[in-house]
Amino acid sequence: LKTWKSLMLASTLAAGLTFVAAGCAPKSAAPGGDSAQSGNQKEYVVGTDASYAPFESVDSKTQQVVGFDIDVVKAIAEKEGMKVKFVNTPWDGIFAALNNGERDFLVSAITITDERKKTMDFSDKYFEATQMIVSKDGSVKTLNDLKGKKIGVQNGTTGDTIVTDFLGKDYKGIKRYDSMPLALEALKNGDVDVAVGDNGVVIDYVKNNKADNLHTAIDPKFPKEYYGLAVKKGNTELLNKLNDGIKKINEDGTYKKIYDKYFGQQ
């Protein structure tokens, strides 16, 4: 129904990606720059920790940030006539970058939590998740089974919080890594006995590492988590736009198409 055109421009940032969407006239790429042709249109800088496939990762061939989250935000941007640029931003520091204005909003499989709501505002939820335990032998199925084990998590994630709350701050066996791939590598190397992380990421990893014969489990006590887009506290103008976009892509089936593309046959 609607015609739209996207331009991918070489970004000055290694893992940056510029996406132009919405009912604006097609623009030609400006060599060497990413905003020369954009006139007065604001370009929203979107922070994402792109080490979290299938939600966000850097495509090894194109160096562009790709994934479910990226497609969702592009679709929202198209509906809202927003120009967005994704900038790879390490998890450790991603919320600071939002707070100090270096990023306009974040998409990073971020779980909406009461604690985080104190320092940032969240859009409506766009994805349901939960924690998942992954191990080599499958002997660890519940939080309780984690006792006495070495556990790998991504530092400062909800997985970290759940494990730390259960085992206590002083439990020595929790190894906190800067990224989820590092925690999973530690499992592979035997540096930890299990890893705990978001189900979507763990499932993707297990699928892509079949030879390792990894086992997964979900403790029924793990709460449901919901991902939201994060904006700086008080930025209701942007928040309203994003929520409007989320509503639109849900209503017209765009969200379902993106969902099926990534999670269709599981």
Ligand code: ARG
């Ligand atoms: N959902 C978890 C949380 O909010 C993990 C998110 C990690 N995201 C990422 N792109 N590394 O804590």
